[in-house]
Amino acid sequence: MTYHQRLQEYFHQYEQEQAEGRPTQLTDVAAWMVKNKLWSMRPADVVQRCADDLSRALREEYKTDEMGRRYRVNHAVRSKQGTFWAELDTAPRSHMEKAFAQRRRQVIGDCVQLKTDVDVYNDMNSEVEPINLVLDFTEDVREEMAVRGHEKDDAA
8 A cells, every 4th residue: 555545544434433524634634644644754865855845835825926817937848867846937848838838738637637526516416406507718828817917819
């Protein structure tokens, strides 16, 4: 059983024993896991935890350009050798092309999974009106760009 599979198992155990079908905050599950000695941080995990925290922090850093556009500063590219980070204003074009392509694939993957989840939910609940999912974001992007004051013809 992989580490993530064990974590999933503990979550489901918590759900059965503690949550009784109610939505659950993961901090509650984590506290329960630590209290019951189901999880502890190994010394080897400290560096990875720091790297994970650093990754989250870098994803959250934004700046605003002279035109008032808020943009993400740091961009990652995953490869077989690891994940490499660079700042948008100093990164080589090749890094940014890969970073943008990978983020686009992530969005597509999220959309595929969302559609699957909606389809399964609709199939499981066929006695009620199905949830309609629109995956064409052209107008959504155009509207959001207008709200932000960054209208462009090629917004999508």
